[in-house]
Amino acid sequence: MEKRLFKIKTNKMIGGVAAGLAEYFNLDVTLVRVLFVVAFFAPIPAIIPYVVLWIVMPTKESQITTINYTSVN
DSSP, X not given: OOXXXXXESXXXXXXXXXXXXXXXXXXXXXXHHHHHHHHHXXXXXXXXXXXXXHHHSOEESOSSOOOOOOOOO
16 A cells, blocks of 8 residues: 555644644654644744645545444344
8 A cells, every 4th residue: 555645634733734744654743743843943944844735735534544333223
């Protein structure tokens, strides 16, 4: 199965970019968010790549595949 980079719509704080990057690189989403906040105060702000990724990345509805169970009475 091929890995694809998506914005995660259901686990987003602002645009879903950090959640998508965390899923793609198999990292904790909190760690990715903290890295974005720290990088925001760096000499080259992370806001520019964040906005570019927000615009370019396709959206994925959910990070977890749901199974629809029906009950039999």
